[in-house]
Amino acid sequence: MIEKRTEISERRRTMFKVKERVFSVLVFTVVICLCAVSLSLGQEKVVKIGAIYPLTGNLASTAMSSKRGLELAADIVNNYYDLDIPFARTKGIPGLNGAQVKIIIGDSRGDPKVGMGEAERLIKSEGCVGLVGAYQSSVTKTASQVAERYGVPFLNSDSSSYALTARGFKWYFRLCPSNETWAQNLVSFIKQVEKEKKATIKTLVILHEDTEWGASSADMQKKYFTQAGYKVLDVIAYPAGATDVNSEVLRVMKAKPDILVMNNYITDGILYTRTFKTLNYNPQHFLTWCGCSEPGYIPAVGKDGNYFFSYSEFAPELAQKRAVVKQIMELYKKKYGENINENTVRAIPAVLLMVDAINRAKSTDPAKMHKALMETDIPADQLISPWAGIKFDPKTHQNIYARYVIVQILNQAYKCVWPPELASAKYVWPWPEWNKR
Amino acid sequence: MQSILQVSGLTKKFGGLTANDDITFEVNRGEIVSIIGPNGAGKTTFFNCLTGFQRITSGSVIFEGRRIDQLSAPAIAKLGLVRTFQIVQTFAGMSVAENVIIGALMHTRNVEAARKRAADVLAFTGLSSKKDVLGKNLTIADKKRLEIARALASDPKLLLLDECVAGLNPNEVKEAVELLKRIIGAGITLLIVEHVMEVIMPISSRVVVLDSGKKIAEGRPQEIAADERVIKAYLGDRYDA
Amino acid sequence: MEQLGKLLIQMIISGVMMGFVFSLIAMGLTIIWGVMNIINFAHGEFLMIGMFFSFFFFKYVSIDPLFSLPMVAVLLFIIGFITYHLLIKKVLQGPVLAQLVVTFGLSIFLVNLAVFLWSADYRMIENPIASGKISLAGIAVSIPELVASIGSMIIGAAVYWFIKRTKTGMAIQAISMDKDAAAIMGINTDRLNAVSFAVGVMCVGVAGALLSNFYYVFPEVGSFFGVIAFATVALGGFGSIEGAMIAGVIVGLAEIVGGFLLAPAYKYAIVFAIYLAVVLIKPTGLKGW
Numbered sequence: 033m034i035e036k037r038t039e040i041s042e043r044r045r046t047m048f049k050v051k052e053r054v055f056s057v058l059v060f061t062v063v064i065c066l067c068a069v070s071l072s073l074g075q076e077k078v079v080k081i082g083a084i085y086p087l088t089g090n091l092a093s094t095a096m097s098s099k100r101g102l103e104l105a106a107d108i109v110n111n112y113y114d115l116d117i118p119f120a121r122t123k124g125i126p127g128l129n130g131a132q133v134k135i136i137i138g139d140s141r142g143d144p145k146v147g148m149g150e151a152e153r154l155i156k157s158e159g160c161v162g163l164v165g166a167y168q169s170s171v172t173k174t175a176s177q178v179a180e181r182y183g184v185p186f187l188n189s190d191s192s193s194y195a196l197t198a199r200g201f202k203w204y205f206r207l208c209p210s211n212e213t214w215a216q217n218l219v220s221f222i223k224q225v226e227k228e229k230k231a232t233i234k235t236l237v238i239l240h241e242d243t244e245w246g247a248s249s250a251d252m253q254k255k256y257f258t259q260a261g262y263k264v265l266d267v268i269a270y271p272a273g274a275t276d277v278n279s280e281v282l283r284v285m286k287a288k289p290d291i292l293v294m295n296n297y298i299t300d301g302i303l304y305t306r307t308f309k310t311l312n313y314n315p316q317h318f319l320t321w322c323g324c325s326e327p328g329y330i331p332a333v334g335k336d337g338n339y340f341f342s343y344s345e346f347a348p349e350l351a352q353k354r355a356v357v358k359q360i361m362e363l364y365k366k367k368y369g370e371n372i373n374e375n376t377v378r379a380i381p382a383v384l385l386m387v388d389a390i391n392r393a394k395s396t397d398p399a400k401m402h403k404a405l406m407e408t409d410i411p412a413d414q415l416i417s418p419w420a421g422i423k424f425d426p427k428t429h430q431n432i433y434a435r436y437v438i439v440q441i442l443n444q445a446y447k448c449v450w451p452p453e454l455a456s457a458k459y460v461w462p463w464p465e466w467n468k469r
Numbered sequence: 470m471q472s473i474l475q476v477s478g479l480t481k482k483f484g485g486l487t488a489n490d491d492i493t494f495e496v497n498r499g500e501i502v503s504i505i506g507p508n509g510a511g512k513t514t515f516f517n518c519l520t521g522f523q524r525i526t527s528g529s530v531i532f533e534g535r536r537i538d539q540l541s542a543p544a545i546a547k548l549g550l551v552r553t554f555q556i557v558q559t560f561a562g563m564s565v566a567e568n569v570i571i572g573a574l575m576h577t578r579n580v581e582a583a584r585k586r587a588a589d590v591l592a593f594t595g596l597s598s599k600k601d602v603l604g605k606n607l608t609i610a611d612k613k614r615l616e617i618a619r620a621l622a623s624d625p626k627l628l629l630l631d632e633c634v635a636g637l638n639p640n641e642v643k644e645a646v647e648l649l650k651r652i653i654g655a656g657i658t659l660l661i662v663e664h665v666m667e668v669i670m671p672i673s674s675r676v677v678v679l680d681s682g683k684k685i686a687e688g689r690p691q692e693i694a695a696d697e698r699v700i701k702a703y704l705g706d707r708y709d710a
Numbered sequence: 711m712e713q714l715g716k717l718l719i720q721m722i723i724s725g726v727m728m729g730f731v732f733s734l735i736a737m738g739l740t741i742i743w744g745v746m747n748i749i750n751f752a753h754g755e756f757l758m759i760g761m762f763f764s765f766f767f768f769k770y771v772s773i774d775p776l777f778s779l780p781m782v783a784v785l786l787f788i789i790g791f792i793t794y795h796l797l798i799k800k801v802l803q804g805p806v807l808a809q810l811v812v813t814f815g816l817s818i819f820l821v822n823l824a825v826f827l828w829s830a831d832y833r834m835i836e837n838p839i840a841s842g843k844i845s846l847a848g849i850a851v852s853i854p855e856l857v858a859s860i861g862s863m864i865i866g867a868a869v870y871w872f873i874k875r876t877k878t879g880m881a882i883q884a885i886s887m888d889k890d891a892a893a894i895m896g897i898n899t900d901r902l903n904a905v906s907f908a909v910g911v912m913c914v915g916v917a918g919a920l921l922s923n924f925y926y927v928f929p930e931v932g933s934f935f936g937v938i939a940f941a942t943v944a945l946g947g948f949g950s951i952e953g954a955m956i957a958g959v960i961v962g963l964a965e966i967v968g969g970f971l972l973a974p975a976y977k978y979a980i981v982f983a984i985y986l987a988v989v990l991i992k993p994t995g996l997k998g999w
Binding site for chain 3: 242331
């Protein structure tokens with residue numbers, strides 16, 4: 033009797049256990065499904081774009097401008113702004129149910145190895161759908177190798193080494209002009225100077241810092257100036273981050289070129305300016321590349337920065353022609369309390385193009401994004417850069433419409449002097465000697 | 470006779486190893502006491518303990534009526550108990566004169582006064598002719614002499630010499646012994662650790678013998694020379710054979 | 711030929727002038743190494759702090775770097791003293807690795823602190839009293855560089871006098887040559903460690919203040935000079951003050967003359983080649999013991 037009762041209660045208990053199990057499995061399944069749905073919804077909601085910049089190290093101030101550009105671009109995409117550029121008047125990415133864009137920053141410290149590690153982290157751990165960056169050509173080189181390996185688009189809008197597009201990578205796209213473009217632009221400008229100013233320009237010396245970027249730029253300048261019939265007297269390499277540049281300047285003085293073509297970063301740029309002045313070195317003119325265009329340069333050297341020619345990928349003159357450029361300049365100034373500079377202007381289109389590709393692909397699937405990128409054909413009037421548009425060469429993935437403007441520092445401000453259609457000031461040639469100013 | 474240094478029950482252990490085991494003895498003012506013993510008897514450890522380079526495990530050291538076993542090396546030196554090292558430690562990059570000036574600066578801030586005192590000490594120790602030579606360029610004998618000179622310049626009351634004649638040739642040994650006699654003549658008490666017995670025995674007033682960290686004998690040189698335990702310690706088992 | 715001669719004289723003058731500044735920086739480093747056997751990886755960062763102080767004195771109180779120099783020196787001395795007591799003292803008894811890591815960490819901390827407080831921007835003192843140049847027979851001498859080199863020489867000489875002729879200085883020397891022997895000479899290592907760390911930091915801070923007359927100021931500036939300072943100290947002999955003084959001038963000359971005669975790209979390679987050559991012949995450096 034007692035046994036029986038125990039048996040029944042035992043059976044009941046087993047029955048109950050079975051029911052309970054079925055129920056709990058059901059609940060569990062529902063929860064999992066809900067999680068998965070919400071997860072996938074979540075995935076659709078935020079699109080992560082990885083950005084690699086040298087945020088610490090001696091380019092930190094430059095990289096800060098780039099970072100702000102990225103944030104501004106993301107902000108324009110994510111929120112409503114009454115601006116006449118794509119994605120401003122919508123919230124999020126329309127083709128992806130209004131998904132929000134989030135920029136995940138990786139600090140390369142200017143070191144190619146670190147940049148590589150950061151690219152890996154952004155793709156693998158952060159799940160970024162594409163990368164932008166990485167300023168220095170040497171870092172871009174390694175970071176884009178990682179993107180190539182994982183099959184993720186790498187949109188590069190601020191490295192100019194010719195070698196980067198020569199690799200024929202599938203996933204690497206360059207929006208900005210290369211140092212080959214710059215060499216061609218320089219030669220055109222000098223030809224124009226010879227005609228307009230009746231100047232006799234026959235010889236030049238090329239001075240460059242010795243990383244990948246400086247060396248490849250110097251190669252291109254040597255090639256195009258030689259082709260155009262000018263004589264390159266000397267090509268002088270020097271270590272980036274030098275504490276003193278007397279020996280470099282004295283070597284240039286010994287060679288006595290008509291013009292000095294320089295490829296340098298801001299730190300050496302400041303040092304060169306001081307040294308030229310001390311040694312009273314006055315060629316017909318200086319054509320500089322990069323160093324004199326960085327935001328810290330004019331505040332650091334003051335009046336001594338006047339008359340140097342430099343390059344820019346941003347022409348504030350565009351603001352007079354297109355209202356949106358002016359609006360973005362004002363928006364930036366309001367948000368960060370400083371004037372927009374070319375590093376900011378370069379960073380913005382990389383984000384916008386990534387968004388555009390996702391929008392057209394209606395997906396973050398790499399293959400679809402790749403197809404969309406290859407089909408890109410953005411006209412100049414949708415850009416805030418002085419480029420003639422964005423369209424990639426099918427083989428090299430170089431933006432064939434990219435170009436630079438040449439600026440001269442006049443009264444401690446950059447004035448566009450070339451190409452003629454964007455010029456806003458008359459340039460000064462020859463160089464006014466240091467002790468006659 | 471008045472005692473200047475009293476060591477009682479000094480014990481120094483390194484983990485399980487006892488380097489100095491319950492050592493007790495006194496040094497009187499004006500005496501010249503030698504500590505002898507075979508290699509590894511704990512002589513140098515004993516010196517390190519007296520001069521504050523190593524902390525003793527138990528026991529006490531009293532110098533001029535004051536307990537010093539917890540003081541730092543510089544503080545002990547300032548009280549007037551100064552040592553030299555078995556492996557000479559001159560200031561290699563300084564001249565002989567500068568080395569001695571450092572010693573003389575112990576009790577004055579005035580560098581000129583120190584310079585004068587150093588000159589006297591150099592004359593006393595016979596180093597005047599080498600005063601501009603750099604410490605590192607001296608011969609071993611001169612380095613040992615310089616260490617003594619430097620210590621003397623600091624006006625010590627008790628000078629501890631660690632193997633000051635080891636490694637010298639007979640001629641240099643003779644000169645060193647002459648110097649020791651002159652130091653005694655100047656009223657400075659000496660405590661000497663020496664491996665070479667025959668040099669030091671004749672000038673010592675008393676001898677303490679250490680073996681395996683323990684004091685095994687103490688007495689006048691002649692007594693010690695005849696002590697069986699001492700001979701056994703030095704000659705080991707061969708004596709028995 | 712005449713032009714080449716002029717260029718050479720120009721280079722030698724510039725080289726020697728920079729050299730004296732390197733000497734002062736290296737003196738600070740070598741004192742700290744000699745006394746504590748600590749490699750101060752944050753040395754360049756103290757230079758940066760000296761530069762920033764000069765800059766701030768100029769910008770906010772309108773005191774020229776030349777006149778704020780004594781104040782910068784005192785401030786850096788105090789910072790060195792505090793750093794020693796807060797940080798260095800704690801690790802001196804610890805393992806060697808801890809000693810290495812602590813100054814390395816301090817260096818990273820100071821750079822980032824500077825970026826945080828003052829941003830990564832480049833700054834320059836515009837039109838200080840020491841500006842312009844003197845031209846003599848076609849040789850140009852930059853006045854700020856001249857002032858920096860004379861200033862470095864004076865401060866260097868003062869520190870040299872302090873080390874060689876005062877009781878504290880001689881004690882510092884004694885510690886750097888032999889700690890045990892110094893102890894039996896009644897020299898209190900702990901007090902002097904603090905003094906020598908402070909003096910070392912003051913040297914490099916003063917060099918920074920002098921450099922600020924013509925060199926741009928930014929948080930990472932220390933790394934450039936830091937690397938040169940290590941090579942200079944190694945060349946002169948670790949711990950040797952005379953060695954640091956001589957080696958500073960050699961490095962200054964090698965950088966400029968060597969860079970000119972061979973190729974600027976190799977100028978630091980030349981500095982290190984000289985160092986290697988010296989070390990092969992004399993492993994302790996020029997004046998080491």
